[in-house]
Amino acid sequence: MSENQKFFPNYTVGPDAYDAIETVCSRYGTKAVAIGGKRALAAAKPALEKALKNSSIEIIAYEWYGGEASLENSEMLMNLDSYKQADMVFAFGGGKAIDTCKYASLISGKPFFTFPTIAATCAPASAEAIMYYPNGVARDTYECHKPAIHVFINTDIIAKAPDVYLWAGIGDTMAKHFETSLAARGRNDLSFTQALGVEVGTMCYRPLVQYGAKALEDCKADHTSEELEQIALTNIITTGIVSGCVGVTINSNIAHALCYGLTVLHQIEKNHLHGEVVSYCTLVLLMIDGQMDKVDELYPLYKAIKLPTKLADLEVTRDELGPVVEKMLSVDDIKYVPYKVTEEMVYNAIDALEEYNKAH
Numbered sequence: 627m628s629e630n631q632k633f634f635p636n637y638t639v640g641p642d643a644y645d646a647i648e649t650v651c652s653r654y655g656t657k658a659v660a661i662g663g664k665r666a667l668a669a670a671k672p673a674l675e676k677a678l679k680n681s682s683i684e685i686i687a688y689e690w691y692g693g694e695a696s697l698e699n700s701e702m703l704m705n706l707d708s709y710k711q712a713d714m715v716f717a718f719g720g721g722k723a724i725d726t727c728k729y730a731s732l733i734s735g736k737p738f739f740t741f742p743t744i745a746a747t748c749a750p751a752s753a754e755a756i757m758y759y760p761n762g763v764a765r766d767t768y769e770c771h772k773p774a775i776h777v778f779i780n781t782d783i784i785a786k787a788p789d790v791y792l793w794a795g796i797g798d799t800m801a802k803h804f805e806t807s808l809a810a811r812g813r814n815d816l817s818f819t820q821a822l823g824v825e826v827g828t829m830c831y832r833p834l835v836q837y838g839a840k841a842l843e844d845c846k847a848d849h850t851s852e853e854l855e856q857i858a859l860t861n862i863i864t865t866g867i868v869s870g871c872v873g874v875t876i877n878s879n880i881a882h883a884l885c886y887g888l889t890v891l892h893q894i895e896k897n898h899l900h901g902e903v904v905s906y907c908t909l910v911l912l913m914i915d916g917q918m919d920k921v922d923e924l925y926p927l928y929k930a931i932k933l934p935t936k937l938a939d940l941e942v943t944r945d946e947l948g949p950v951v952e953k954m955l956s957v958d959d960i961k962y963v964p965y966k967v968t969e970e971m972v973y974n975a976i977d978a979l980e981e982y983n984k985a986h
């Protein structure tokens with residue numbers, strides 16, 4: 627696909643989002659196969675059936691995606707009779723189930739729609755499929771060129787999902803503005819699409835500061851709201867647009883590099899979610915880069931919604947940081963910072979953040 631073609635995600639949002647299925651999908655046929663995680667399918671089925679009751683679209687089968695975003699599961703799905711008979715694929719879940727269907731759609735060419743049941747990642751709106759080996763080890767990211775044709779964001783279902791996903795989603799989304807704006811700093815070689823993505827990136831943090839705490843409260847209480855809708859759109863759509871526009875050299879740097887560094891620690895892998903770890907690492911990025919005004923702006927939100935602001939929040943001690951910083955400075959992401967990040971800078975930033983916590 628040529629560089630000058632760009633496909634953006636389309637979406638419908640709100641508690642009645644599924645009512646738009648008929649209008650959006652009927653031009654692609656009448657038979658859909660619903661694929662997803664077990665919890666996701668169970669959560670979405672009643673609303674889906676209600677919305678399709680008097681429509682021309684029929685769900686011919688509900689299929690489990692297999693439990694891992696693997697090429698093997700994509701293959702397994704494509705071999706199902708229901709998949710072969712379906713005119714289109716409806717993918718339900720957060721990340722892995724959706725990416726499994728995305729990859730299958732890349733190979734099979736079946737029209738593909740996403741129905742996020744949590745608001746944790748941009749997978750429902752992105753054109754990349756992050757794939758794993760059947761044993762769960764990361765395999766590769768596959769460029770699918772186009773996102774799903776349409777994203778149906780039912781905020782009632784997202785409100786009723788465990789709030790921890792929304793929480794971690796906020797943490798991961800927050801990083802995107804600070805990483806993309808840092809990577810783009812001083813670069814005058816950005817394409818139109820990359821520059822557009824960097825500008826859209828500011829929307830990865832402003833709504834979070836404004837609506838994040840209330841949205842999380844509403845998610846805990848299982849009810850949808852304007853604020854929850856804002857955050858669902860931020861976590862799913864804005865991140866999808868930004869990632870899709872900016873490309874790897876802009877998409878991530880200090881925060882994700884440190885997050886990958888921290889994953890060498892057993893307790894991080896075992897007890898902490900990606901977005902949670904990334905949110906701490908964003909504060910370290912701001913410290914390294916001297917953006918104290920942003921630390922001051924974000925800190926109250928972090929405290930209000932209990933995102934980690936210091937090492938102890940992640941069960942990490944300073945003397946465990948050796949291999950963490952070593953790994954951090956070895957991953958590709960760190961190359962996209964406009965200056966050289968040294969070990970000393972990382973330690974100083976972490977220490978300064980510890981002091982900041984004591985003073986606030």
Ligand SMILES: [Zn+2]
Binds near residue numbers: 798882900904
């Ligand atoms: Zn991330």
